[in-house]
Amino acid sequence: MTDVSWAPVPEDSGFGIENLPYGVFTRPGELPRIGVAIGTAVLDLAGLAADGLLEDRRWFAAGSLNGFMAAGRPAWLASRARIIELLTIATYRERVEPHLIPLSQVELVRPVEVADFADFYSSIHHAANVGQIFRPDAIPLTPNWRRLPIAYHGRAGTVYVSGTPIFRPWGQRRDAHDSEPSYGPSQRLDLEAEVGYVVGVPSAPGWPLPTSAFRDHVFGFVLVNDWSARDIQFWESQPLGPFVGKSFATSVSPWVVPVAALEAARVPPPAQDPPVLPYLRCDEPWGLDLTLEIELNGHVIARPPFSSMYWTPPQQLAHATVGGAAVRTGDLFASGTVSGAGRPERGCLLELTWNGLEPLQLPDGTRRAYLQDGDTVTIRAFAPTATGARLAMGEVTGVIHPAPGSPAGTPTPGVA
Incomplete structure (x- = not known):
């Protein structure tokens, strides 16, 4: 692949x-359609x-990536190769350039029509910290954690694109x-x-997916x-899992980075001990050398490393389907939550403030145990590429709004 684009x-x-991540964009008075990001344009x-200039089986004049994602890996790779040609071969410039639109002139919408949503617990550092916080007199990791x-x-219906307001939820607590x-x-x-990651190609009911099938089913x-x-x-999580405390909102970035774009970022994951069962074995290194950056009100508060994640994406997909559930x-x-070994690498306020006992001191003089209304x-x-450049996965942003129906003047929770 050439590393030079006109x-x-x-x-x-x-x-x-x-x-070349994929997204869905709109402009005033126009229907949504699919584009890829290049520089500061779509x-x-x-x-x-x-x-x-590009083969289209009604994939791209659409309000979501789902149709294109369902087309399968040969279509994904062929379209990517063609887009690279169009953006690197100078003779195409005159015809292609009119289709470049400044990002400042478009609105990015949710790129995928979400069918199902499942959230894993794959960071050993996060799981150990949570165990220490809530079970200080017990072994931090439960017996099953290293085995699956x-x-x-x-809740798929509350997956929102970056920038969607996040309303503080009501609920029962003790x-x-x-x-x-x-x-x-x-x-x-x-x-x-x-x-x-989002699935493109469905699987058959009753047939588990092996770890080797990841590229054939996952789009990006x-x-x-x-x-x-x-x-x-x-x-509420006693003894079953999260419900109301998690279902009110999940935010996703507007850009979907293709699996092919992250090949150069693959690294060996942490050693797994004890050895995993055969269906979870993965013959390829599927750790990803991604560095996350968390910003609260304009201040970077942590940089968690994704390469430290104990369970890899192909293992997650294999386990999700091992019972016969189709994707x-x-x-x-x-x-x-992505967390590393040190405090500056923790991926949530629960860990960063040790459940509020050690509030963060922000550079502007404010402190936070948990999020306050108005917080952003x-x-x-970011990931490395084969050419030494830095690949950005975009960003996901949310602003906290007061709980709907809250009385005027209700104090904002947290530490000022």
């Missing part, structure tokens, strides 16, 4: 020719197809010192920095913020 790409923008694939990728089923539960807006609203990766109401979550086009699987959270991620 299209303008600002240095270190992260959206060079090695990336390349209109529907327009290219209409001009006969634990997950919960989320603190350790309370004799009875109370009801009201969450007092411990948290972020979770995660990486997700997104950034995820799985917002969590910790007080609601911990009261569908648009299924979203998220990694769970942005998560970004």
Whole structure:
């Protein structure tokens, strides 16, 4: 692959020719359609197809990527190769350039019609920290944690694109010192920095997918913020998993980075001990050398490394289907909170503040145990490429709004 595009790409923008993530965009008075990011522009694939420059079987003049994702890996690779040709061969410039639209002139919408959503618990550092916080007198990891990728089923209908307002949820909670539960807006609203992937090609009911089938079924990766109401979550998760504390909102980035774009970022994952069962064995290194960046109100508060994740995406997919559950086009699987070994690498406020006991001191003088109304959270991620450039996965942003129906003047939870 050539690393030179005739299209303008600002240095270190992260959206060079090695990336070419897919998204869905709109402009005033126009229907949504599919494009790819290059530099500070979006390349209109529907327009290219209409001009006969790109094969289109009604994939690109659409409001979601689902039709194209269902077309399968040969179509994905062929379209990617053709887009690279169009953006690197100078003789195409005159015909292609009119289809480049500045990102400042478009609105990015949710790229995928989400069919199902499941969230894993794949970081050993995150799981160990949570265990220490809530079970200080017990072994941090439960006996099953090193033997299978634990997950919960989320709510597909509340997966929102970056920029969608996040309303503080109401719910039932009970603190350790309370004799009875109370009801009201969450007092411990948290972020979770995660990486997700979306399924393109469905599988057959009853037939588990091996780890080797990952590339044939998964279209690409997104950034995820799985917002969590910790007080609601911990009261309701006894003994079953999260429900109201997780179902109110999950944010995803507008760009889907193709699996092919991250091949150069693959690295060996951490050693797994004890050895996994045969259906979870993976013959390829499927750790990903991604560095996440969490920003709260304009201040970077953590940089979690995705390469430290104990369970890999192919193992997650294999476990999700081992019982015979079929995957569908648009299924979203998220990694769970990404955390590293050190405090600056923790991927949520639960860990960063040790459940509020050690509030963050922000550079502007404010402190945070958990999120306050008006807070802005942005998560970004970057990966290396074969040419040494930096690949950006875009960003996922959310602003916290007061709980609907809250009385005027209700104090904002957290530490000012």
